[in-house]
Amino acid sequence: MDKKIKIDVEPIGKRIYIKKPTNGLNALVDAGIGIKTVCGGEGTCGKCRIMILNQKDIPVNEQEKNMLTEDEINKGVRLACQQVFDKDLDIYIPAASLSEEQKLQVVGEEREIEIDPICNKYHLKLEKATLEDTTPDFDRVKNALKKDYSVDVETIDYNVLKLLPKAIRDNKWEITATVRDKEIVYVEGGDKTGGNYGIAIDLGTTKIAILLVDLKTGKTIDSKGIMNPQISYGEDVMSRLNFAISEEKNLEKIQKVVIDNINEALKKLCKKNKIDCKELLEMTVVGNTAMHHLFLGLPVRQLSFSPFIALSGQSLSIKAREVGINISPGAYIYMLPSIAGYVGSDHLAMLLATDIESQEGNIIGIDIGTNTEIGLKTKDGITSVSTASGPAFEGAHINYGMRAAPGAIERVVIEPESYKPIIQTIGDKKPVGICGSGILDSIAELRKAELINTRGKFDKESKFITKDSQGNSQYLLYNKDENEDLISINQKDIVEIQLAKGAMRTGIDILMDNAGITFDKIDKIIIAGAFGSYIDPKNVINIGMFPSFPINKIYQVGNAAGVGSKRVLISKKQRINAEKLAKKVDYLELTTHPKFSDFFVNSMQFPEPERII
């Protein structure tokens, strides 16, 4: 009986199969997964930590007891090299155990804006206190700010007040005060006006982009992309919300894991750039409504069930320490408001960063992700929708799918005559799976070669089309050894992509219908998001995600949500603009739209040959 053992590996998003019980480290290495190992599987270096998610009573041996803390053991952390994979498992490899980081685009196209940060530093030379001048410390600083800089302050952060007397007296009455609105949010000894840093975050369902920004110049000093570790509690938004409400402690758990990982990333980013985390004076966070709530640990029951109500449509400024983020002791986290429903502040940030409102003509702005938000700007304003496109383009639910890690097939061309695949992998490594852009290319090329028909069915004979063990037709992308080393796109994968692109196309069609315009009136398509910047834009046309459209009017702008997050970090005016914009954007609920079903059925189709470009 040939039942394969199935191992789902996060955060890579890859499913591997093994035929028989196998040492965990070997299984992972054989599948091309870049897990760290120094001792070569002796159990003495402790580098190959994995977390086993779906098992209780996981065996633990002496080696593991030596290398792991009790807390880790209780959480299901083990050493891959000391485990035998003998049943279906869900495992999570912590970032520290991964040898190669994934390809995470964190930056995007930026336009110049006025630098006008909410936090500003002022260098003060204070008069020394004497028995004749016993002005209290805070009042002394307040008076000096007024006198030297005409800056009015009303209050000082409680924790920062505690730092004040030492900062003053250890530094000969010379300090630098950071003022935010009318509050002193940080004090340092001496002249520290040079170090004025902030963090802009785009908190995606799958990826988190972190930008370290100089608040004075507006320049991005460094950036870092990490996986959203909440993925171990569910791949998509709904499954995470379900996790969060299923048990009382879960909300705290799912919040903590993302806070801890962001803190860890901030620590590394600061260390690398020789900055003290305490010098991070403000943080801005954008994300979809669910990510927003889970980041803040806000209850999500009302967001999980119809009519799907968010807790706040306002921007929120919350002390970082209250959220558990370790930056400057008095720093705030500024959360941009959501627009409505699941159309979150990441979409708002994207609309802001692309200046879509002030551009001429009819424009579509789309940020492709696990949830895909689409905005249509016409002369009547901006209307936005959210589509549950799912994580197929992240490689999930795709037989050989994986995230954009080394070894992932990211480009595919099918030779017109021979139907032979030409593939390119990330890092030119041996292929181990297919990531989103590779999947998109594959489907588009299969359709262009008419190997699949408009309904997505395999429709031609070729030596590259075979049946897999379950009898599904598959197109072989890589086939070194038919039994062992094979990567293909099969019929089920095609259906997954049909559903995903269909969801997006439905959103676009309903937006057009709602605005009363046809697609030929569209002047520009802006594709934002990490995925959106890796794809070949002609292939989004060729799979019918968009109707036929001139390629030169498609703009790939990268992580526009991250750029929007940065904009509100470095500019008060942009905050005001964003908050105004949030109120102006019309939200269109797709699922209750009367034409939703009709549009959705049509949108699953692939284009006719004459529409392929």
Place this chain on the structure above:
Amino acid sequence: MDKKIKIDVEPIGKRIYIKKPTNGLNALVDAGIGIKTVCGGEGTCGKCRIMILNQKDIPVNEQEKNMLTEDEINKGVRLACQQVFDKDLDIYIPAASLSEEQKLQVVGEEREIEIDPICNKYHLKLEKATLEDTTPDFDRVKNALKKDYSVDVETIDYNVLKLLPKAIRDNKWEITATVRDKEIVYVEGGDKTGGNYGIAIDLGTTKIAILLVDLKTGKTIDSKGIMNPQISYGEDVMSRLNFAISEEKNLEKIQKVVIDNINEALKKLCKKNKIDCKELLEMTVVGNTAMHHLFLGLPVRQLSFSPFIALSGQSLSIKAREVGINISPGAYIYMLPSIAGYVGSDHLAMLLATDIESQEGNIIGIDIGTNTEIGLKTKDGITSVSTASGPAFEGAHINYGMRAAPGAIERVVIEPESYKPIIQTIGDKKPVGICGSGILDSIAELRKAELINTRGKFDKESKFITKDSQGNSQYLLYNKDENEDLISINQKDIVEIQLAKGAMRTGIDILMDNAGITFDKIDKIIIAGAFGSYIDPKNVINIGMFPSFPINKIYQVGNAAGVGSKRVLISKKQRINAEKLAKKVDYLELTTHPKFSDFFVNSMQFPEPERII
């Protein structure tokens, strides 16, 4: 095996457990037992006497031999601070060593003011959310507040935001929102506009007065006085400041003990009045500058050394949860500003509560305590001084001194002919010591009887005047058994009182001198504070604390600082008035005043016979 050590403490009736052998004083203090200590565990004040009941051969060290009589040692009396609790013990704490169960006046004379609290509750019947109306929860509440009550809010407390969805949905979309300035600081299900409570605290060096107030009616529902447990770290302000700066962890320790005790008292007060602590929507705290800093855990090094600088001269609104006070989750603590130096917000509150500013004539306002603040109001305004009068009137540094606990001698009259003392004790118990008012009476009566001269020396023969074992003259107040059961006032006690009253008189004299008026121009003396309301006003004249003055122009108003704290709890206008007043009051530093020494030497004198009333 981990067997705990069990200590039964009488007369409290409390059993405490310790995990490992522990210093006796620390064990008792950590268990929240109000045992006295002046020296902070050095074994030099002898206040922390305990009797060990169930042991023989109890170790006794040199310190104890110095402080205790042989008889005491034989009876099992020891100093808690010199003992290690290392086995199960039954101990008894003599009343004289207990700082609890004392007579604590917490209320004061009140004048009617307009009720205008900063926190107000609004009952809202919200429209239920639907797919057609997906307004977020906070926005929905905000809109309803505007529509139903014309109340503008801008923000909601982070912790309260977390409570919002459940409060709404568990109560059929009917809630009560509490608004403070433009912030929602609490939400409850249903109509809770009836329960609108706040806490006003007067945080004294020795005593803490806690008032439970109905914010809607302005009525004091209940009140409670507790000892300031920081007393275990030092009796007076300076020794506590020294403790706080002597080791890194000490500031946190000395803050924690007062926070814990206040939380405990609040819990009891709420339970008794059937109120949930979460319904306490605001707290106001007044206290001298050192108490203010130690309550908030603010650094005090700069306050401990010349030029004695406070951290803030502004009022502060700080989230109660950040200070560790367990009241409503989004509640603030409002700290009235200090005036200057050690003239704290308790003095400001007293000035506010007595409406001294708006009264006609020249008025002295004095709050007698461990630190005594005196304000002089003339047509030119108010000037205030702080005098380190010390804790003698609290019974400290007085041979048989104790606090106003049962058994304390509180009234003394000396028969003119026989010089026989007539005493009255608190609770009519067997005398165990003398409290402040008894000490004041004793000295005044000794002077009136001319048993002591103007320099305070014993000057007459009497069978009630004897020599103690050290050869000091003493006047016998109680003398059941000369060796065992004796209470007296000795020469050293008289010097302590001379120093204390001299400090106050110096303050008054310098204030008069500074204002350029003589004492006969004074129209009124207001004596505030718990001690001030127990004393016989003629005796403050008779010991020369004040110059001769008509008794009927002396007003004893009780805990005016507590009344001031309450005023700013129930009225925004009073906050504004108080903050303005703080800036208007002139502070006069006594110690650097050129005439300080001259005045001080004179002020030590007791009055001539013709000035005794």
